[in-house]
Amino acid sequence: MKLPWRPGYDLTLDKIIKSALQYNPEGEIVYRTRAAIERYNYSTAFKRMNSLAAALSSLGVREGDRVATLDWNTHWHYETYFAVPMMGAVLHTVNVRLAPYEVEYIMNHAEDKVAIVHADFLKLVEYAAPRVKSLEHVIVVDADSAPEKLGNAKVHLYEDLIKSYRESYEWPELSENTVAAMCYTSGTTGLPKGAYYTHRQMVIHALSTGLFISSSPLIGLNSAATVLHIVPMFHAFAWSLPYVTTLIGVKQVYPNRLIPSVLLELIAGEKVTHTAGVPTILYMLLTDPSSVKYDLRGLKFLNGGSAIPEGLAELARRRGIEVIVGYGLTETGPVLTLASPPAKLLTSPELGKLTLRTGWPIFLVELRVVDSEGKPMPRDGRTMGEIVARSPWLISEYYKDPAKTEELWRGGWLNTGDIAVWFEDGSILIMDRAKDMIKSGGEWISSVRLEDAISTHPGIAQVAVIAAKSRKWGERPAAFIVPKPEWKGKITLDEIRRHLEENYVAKGLIPRWWLPDKVVEVESLPLTSVGKIAKRVLREQYKDLEVD
């Protein structure tokens, strides 16, 4: 039985936009520019993708060339998400929250030839352009004017540029193993590492993620949904949601730079049914001064990036928002798990807690919690181990980094570096990043579990727990808290210990020896480039902190 290749066989990203064009060509895409909120449809978006590809081609972009983006969640970004890979070039989404020297490093490492840049990041590119020798062209979006040159790169305005090209392009027939896109992990330690994905990987990821969130009774994303893209598009391809939503042909909303009051207005005005983001943005949506004006009932919020504190989830629920946790890494495509339980648990009295677990592996993901020898841990909800995974869409390697690749794939599984417990029902709960665990008297304490518990105190706005040195125990937990305004100066170590003692220790939810030995009140907590609390920075600032 030989298997002749047939046209239409390969899993390439053009098939995703073609699905929308066939099924719902007039499906709406709403987007915000600095001037106004506007809207077009899949059909028009595709015409503009054609013009963009023709323009890039005339600028010399060839198959395999890297095209960088430094952009917010705009329709321009959306157009590059398809046009660049569909030409056979590689979409490189640059994390605009990185330090300038890191941006310079990754653009050089990726050898970007063209950069598509939002006006807000011209200053960043002004720094990087002269230092990135491969860069030939800069294309500016959301701007009426721009300098003529940046470094040696010629500068164009996106709208002026594509205007001169026809709305048709001879898209090449690509192999599904062509590299489609890359991005760099924000790198909490050391230099950013390059992750890249083939067309095939991105299509299978979109299919499987789409199937899980569509077939989940709790999430229920169907073709009549409206999705607001809050996850930054420079971060793990916005969890692939621009691809998933296009595949299904739903109405999408691109809010440009994330401004909480504007997001709230879009949610209400466009009748958004689903969105996704890190806990920080959810917190902002709930506490923005304008928030109370809006009815948020029925909104589904997929939480990722870091664990959601129980207190925040409760706050969201009181507004009628359903929070479902998801989990993954840049290296894993990104989605590995979603906390939408199987049918029989939907009636569980614990449902509200189950949706805050790290979740169940989505379809086609094989996941385990293992010890240092790779042996699966018992599914007892207590014993901690590292999460390892296999799936058709996990990165095969870090770009030009065989040593780190070796480490990542040690033992034939992708090693996430995240520590979790495994439950009998098949779900997992992350206790911590391996490096964020606190080792006290030879035993592990989960900083995330402690943060969760502390966050339920009525006076706490934000909290982070790190290790303080202890001569006796090696390490002991120290909590850094940002109190709510009316609670400033009032939350002592004793108060936190009392809260934990009564609500957690007494109920057997955490052991007494986990109680923190130190509470430090701070004005604010340092954030990473993707809006998570930067524990690495906190640890650095307080590296000499000591308790008895």
Place this chain on the structure above:
Amino acid sequence: MKLPWRPGYDLTLDKIIKSALQYNPEGEIVYRTRAAIERYNYSTAFKRMNSLAAALSSLGVREGDRVATLDWNTHWHYETYFAVPMMGAVLHTVNVRLAPYEVEYIMNHAEDKVAIVHADFLKLVEYAAPRVKSLEHVIVVDADSAPEKLGNAKVHLYEDLIKSYRESYEWPELSENTVAAMCYTSGTTGLPKGAYYTHRQMVIHALSTGLFISSSPLIGLNSAATVLHIVPMFHAFAWSLPYVTTLIGVKQVYPNRLIPSVLLELIAGEKVTHTAGVPTILYMLLTDPSSVKYDLRGLKFLNGGSAIPEGLAELARRRGIEVIVGYGLTETGPVLTLASPPAKLLTSPELGKLTLRTGWPIFLVELRVVDSEGKPMPRDGRTMGEIVARSPWLISEYYKDPAKTEELWRGGWLNTGDIAVWFEDGSILIMDRAKDMIKSGGEWISSVRLEDAISTHPGIAQVAVIAAKSRKWGERPAAFIVPKPEWKGKITLDEIRRHLEENYVAKGLIPRWWLPDKVVEVESLPLTSVGKIAKRVLREQYKDLEVD
């Protein structure tokens, strides 16, 4: 950028059952044996698959060997659906409705080594076994005893056989391009042709079909659904529904031989939410004497195999059943389209008609309606052309038949041989099989459209329209009708013409020259092996029928 292969990368069928085992291992599978209605779960099913693979292996089944099934919709069939392909062997589902000489032909053509046979088909295998030289073993299901030998093949009882093997098996790590399964088209003309599918094709088909039916607001198959398998598992892998439902981990019901009263009991007793089948079975469910006892409201019925007459759809709706049409061929995996319209049409007053269209191409299917030169026809809802398609899961070739393969893939598209019109909204409506069209005065008349219209007459139970010879026009439509009991002998040609004139011609729905020139009342209509009306047989019987 080299792409090292990583474990877990390939799209193989084991990943589908592994999804269920991870997400919902206790998910229920209900099945009927000749003795009772019983139930087990995914976890137990998988253990039995392991034993089955071990047993088959000990009988000498090796990678690439063909294992035939002649079975109803049983849990035994379900187990072979996974165990056989997962061992690297090829699952060959034999259409048990074929004539014995056809069964002999395809089993020889496929070179089946083992056959897994329902007790009901022992007689058929008694005929075939001595004539199929490659056949070494017959494994009998749903029986307490069996002969010792059939031809040269040794006979085993399934339950006795697997009992002696452990519930673990060393499944091989297969390439996704391994052939997983095959079946033969029932062949309305000439001998059956072999269609085969790789693991990859079956997994992508399941993902895409699953995503479409999950994200459809009308179908809404989610993980809390219960699916009754009515589509025969010997027919195009039951439209892949056993794979789709396993992937999502839903509750499944396997009814064994299809007995309308039993199906109704299962629908009510197991709270079935979704099923699928040909119009004939829907008709039986609605007209079975026991039917009125059951509340069928909310049931979703995916109709395929042939177009559903308007009258039948109306009857179903009056019972609260939502009918959504689907379409595809054995050669196309099978699903190509489903009549679940995009969001903006969900509020259309025509929604009831839209769901009876042949439908919209599902995700990753590229579909066109073309003329004989392959040029796309206008999307005007009137101009007829042939449906051609591309997709990752269409068969690459007919097994050992290069000439037919050439014809199938003429012009780089899979040629379906079905004639349809194309609407501006992207949907299609099949007018006829190319060979069922009636050519009158050089113009086409759709026999299917006429059947639809005639079926709305209150006295009609079933109808088929074929061409009668006409000296003047070449061909003219003749209608063969089965009246409802109380209407026997009462439906004349004039009555049919009056009905069509008033309800269709006067409203501009069909042209007057389409009105049939002949009506023949018959006791029953001949059916094909898959329960469709066998127009080929009818044409054969009435090949000399002539009108003026």
